[in-house]
Amino acid sequence: MIFYFSGVGNSRWVAQQLSQQLGDQLRFIPDEISTPMSYELRDGECLGFVFPCYGWGVPVFVERFIEQMQVSGGVKYLYFVTTCGDDTGMTAEIFCADAVRKGWECKAGWAVVMPESYICLPGFDVDNKEKENEKIMSARDRVNRIIDDITDRRCGFDTIPGPMKWAKSHIVRPFFNRFLITPKHFKTTVACTSCGACVRACPYSNISILSAQRPVWGDVCVQCMRCYHTCPQHAIEWGRFTRGKGQYLFPQHLFPKKQ
Ligand SMILES: Cc1cc2nc3c(=O)[nH]c(=O)nc-3n(C[C@H](O)[C@H](O)[C@H](O)COP(=O)(O)O)c2cc1C
Known part of the structure; x- marks a missing residue:
């Protein structure tokens, strides 16, 4: 197992x-x-x-x-x-x-x-x-x-x-x-279209978009950064230092899962 x-x-x-x-x-x-x-x-x-x-x-x-x-x-x-x-x-x-x-x-x-x-x-x-x-x-x-x-x-x-x-x-x-595993510093830029990709991506269902507003992060964040890397508009930031950084997701299409 x-x-x-x-x-x-x-x-x-x-x-x-x-x-x-x-x-x-x-x-x-x-x-x-x-x-x-x-x-x-x-x-x-x-x-x-x-x-x-x-x-x-x-x-x-x-x-x-x-x-x-x-x-x-x-x-x-x-x-x-x-x-x-x-x-x-x-x-x-x-x-x-x-x-x-x-x-x-x-x-x-x-x-x-x-x-x-x-x-x-x-x-x-x-x-x-x-x-x-x-x-x-x-x-x-x-x-x-x-x-x-x-x-x-x-x-x-x-x-x-x-x-x-x-x-x-x-x-x-x-x-x-203690200090760096926290959802506190997540925010979105004006590029955010509230498409919900981050909501669907979060493994702990910790992100919500209430009545077509911008995403909000709850407390159950493990800092995996999947939301940041998934955003199609690259509109998610965490604090000041993610600005201008790249995005990465494992290219699953290179190794499709065997049935
Ligand atoms: C919060 C966080 C902490 C990390 N700490 C380390 C680390 O201590 N050493 C390291 O080599 N990589 C570190 N990384 C990089 C990841 O371990 C690495 O990219 C990993 O393969 C991501 O795996 P995943 O795709 O299963 O999330 C860190 C990544 C994150 C998001």
């Missing part, structure tokens, strides 16, 4: 590849929170989590889901795959600690470098088309190797800690989660 979250589609594509080739059920975390969140693993079935790396760690709402879910049938092989734009800091250690709190042992974890989706701070922007294509092409081979590793139930961690991993995951991450 594979649980996943994805904002701009990178982790969704990875999770779909895993599910198709391993024959494992796929579950989208936002769809699960209104259910009893109790799951039963078949004999020998592994438990996997696929998510984007946020602030050099596991996204807090993914950690909360893991904390609240109930799994019966025995978790024998637990793994994660995190997608990232650059590096993952201590995401592996953070995920392993989350698992230990559940009484589980995480056996393996991988990072897959994919196109950048974070654009809210100075110095962060989407990749240019050439880099985007390069990242997607190498991700294809990487995901196939990960699928082989999972099939063989290999143990070990192959993430991309990057420089200053401790400081990023233990000093910057708490600050990031």
Whole structure:
């Protein structure tokens, strides 16, 4: 069974590849929170989590889901795959600690470098088309190797800690989660046509348009930036620093889902 979250589609594509080739059920975390969140693993079935790396760690709402879910049938092989734009800091250690709190042992974890989706701070922007294509092409081979590793139930961690991993995951991450994961700074420019694309795109149904006004953001925002990247008018801003930045969505048409 594979649980996943994805904002701009990178982790969704990875999770779909895993599910198709391993024959494992796929579950989208936002769809699960209104259910009893109790799951039963078949004999020998592994438990996997696929998510984007946020602030050099596991996204807090993914950690909360893991904390609240109930799994019966025995978790024998637990793994994660995190997608990232650059590096993952201590995401592996953070995920392993989350698992230990559940009484589980995480056996393996991988990072897959994919196109950048974070654009809210100075110095962060989407990749240019050439880099985007390069990242997607190498991700294809990487995901196939990960699928082989999972099939063989290999143990070990192959993430991309990057420089200053401790400081990023233990000093910057708490600050990031406390002050930068917030819907407060979302607004639209005059280019907004109230078309509703952002409302339909939000995985947590956190955006509404009341009586043909501009979109408003509620409190349940995980900062996946799907609304910003989806807007056909490029009319969504978050604070001052998204101005002039690019948009990116995983080009699903390149790899259509097998039936
Ligand atoms: C809020 C936020 C935080 C991010 N933090 C990191 C990070 O710490 N390290 C990194 O390499 N990429 C980071 N990224 C980039 C994403 O991890 C990367 O683009 C990922 O593949 C997006 O996956 P998705 O399409 O499943 O949303 C961040 C993106 C967002 C939106």
